[in-house]
Amino acid sequence: MWSLGGDAGVSDDYEFVNKFTKHDYELHFLIPKGEPGSQPDIENFHTHTYPNFFKAISNLPTFLRRLLLPFLFNSVVIPRALLLARALKPDFVLGHSHYSTAATFMLRKLRSLPTGVKLFGVMDLVHTQWPRWKYLYKNAEQMLALKFPQDLWIVLDDGTKGREALLRHGVSNEKIHFLPNGINLEWADHACNREKIRKEMRIPRDACVVLFLSRFVPSKRPEAVIRSIPRVLELAEREAIFLFVGGGPLKASSVALAARSKVAEHTRFMGPVPHSRVPDVFCASDIFISTSNLTNMAIPTFEAFVCGVPVVAFDVGDTKKAVKENETGCTVPDGDIEALARAITDLANNEEKRAALGLNAKKYAMENFTSWDERTDKELEIIDSWVRASRATS
Template sequence: MSGKMPASGHRVRVRDVDVVAPNFKKRLSGVTSTIVQLVPEQAKALPIATLGPGLPDTLPRLRWWQVPGLLRRPANRPFRIWHARRNPEMLAGVVLRDIFRAPVKLVFTSASQREHTRWTRFLIRRMDRVVATSRKTAGYLRVSSRVVMHGIDTGRFSPPSSPGEGAAAVGMASDQRYVGCFGRVRRQKGTDLFVDAMIALLPERPGWSAIIAGQATGPHADFEAELKERVRAAGLAERVLFVGTRTDIPDWYRALSLFIAPQRWEGFGLTPLEAMATGVPVVATDVGAFSEQLEGSGAGALVPVDDLAAMIAAAGRYMDDEVLRSTAARAALAHARGHFPLEGEAQALNALYAELWREASR
């Protein structure tokens, strides 16, 4: 592969960019988070730059006024890779390649686990390569695809050096154990299931408290208010803590002894991997890629979607059995580091790009 590009926000020259990672959504989302984590790792090996709003200035970035430069070949390749992750980004790539005749090849990553619309299928058929983030996702695609599962930054998400350090670092009581549920606060994410599980479990377990980290936006604010009232009515307001959006989320994972992912629907879902990389056992519903993340790991338990009784039973087992919890914690850490390092995802994608370039040289 040609040279690399430092992962910094300095202005880059279009001619030096071999891969463009567009991000056309200003609001933070799972896709945006993937780009933020992945591009710096990819940039260690090849010249890649982002394009679009909603991204930190620390990433290598093209500006909108530089887009006409994409109509010319890069300095060291026969064409660029345009790696889209949403419909508008696929459409922009098709326009660049097929209308403006830009020298680009189109790659699309899909995390969706539902039947695609006709419009989405139309766009996907025009991609040069398609990536699925899980085997389940690949099953919804009607074209050939390659499974490349998301990885996790195991340097950023790592266990505390001592058991009490994690809780103390975020101002929590070191004599309590904490079970967490992190992510946007909304029904789709199952936050209400987590709250109801805690209302059932905590009264008989005075050594445990719960942490909910995440934001309730717009129409979901009333949902969060209702959950807080449920907690207050159960007399648990001091032990089920709503801490809002956190920029220091790895520190909050280090405060946990158990993580619950109660989602009713998910595309991929990184939170179980973030917990496992921190050495925290996981109880997760069977949605998204959770079953594939936990597969053969010994890192926790999978429960049916929307099954509160099963969630309570599984969480209770881990909360009550320190040996089981410790064994699962070690397995979780080993599994995340062995199977889901971020560099592994970056290398797999970079290898896919290299295949496209090699094909052009034959």
């Protein structure tokens, strides 16, 4: 839970737990049994488990998994949650992701508890340009989930236009709390030895380093970056090294694709790195690449801003709100590999432009982004108000 299976960054939940336990909340998390990663030693924090059916169906075709997941989640989690609620008598119940909406609705109805759901973006609900049939097929579970009434919805602004999506699907505006992602703004002052870090990573001192930092999953499209490399090597006036940081189910196939494309010697696949080392990774890099098919306003993009690394991204979702053309970075048409390669090359060949965009990006970050402390303060205020109201009427 804390490292999302050991190959992702610090969980949003970790910051949430730290904030709420420091303000005398006792937190109980209901999570799948046997999830990797250790539970942090935090006072007033407890975990409870339910059978991990996710692993049992992980090898099934996507269509079957989509059919089974809502059924399994509700049939397994709802009874467990009802029993926990009867024993714990919580002041508030917060579900995470759209899968939890039926469970929180049942707790609201059968236990008369105030409930809310926290969405970390709205995924394919952003794709309103799709044909109607495709939109319905891709979003059926989320659209159904939004039909279960809640007292509040906390939606994080990851660039997938969450507020608009919820309003479009019938959630009333007064119940939506649209919050920014939290960012480690202190990284703007991170001191590092770039030459030493590059040496540890086996990166030539004078190479232009292009960074992809993400989970290796289909929505992040790591293969798009790899397919751009041959063209970049053809056009670039200096050596280019592509640094891939992260893990996930597509990592092995990405390494294989780099080998088949004969660009392996120009790539470094580091795997996951501790969150505390991420600023060093940015320090060693010259350009950051984001190729998601949902949004490229995710936390790693914003971390690149804070560290003064210019961004090249596919133009999806609300990406252009932050990645401003030739100001904080560059956007290219979604899925256009040639345009991606040319944008990377343009920055690789122009040190002065890279430096200017990096400075602008850092300035934009410090003026517009929200620290984790500020973000979790907003969540605390939202839930505090419901807890106080609930206690006043009970």
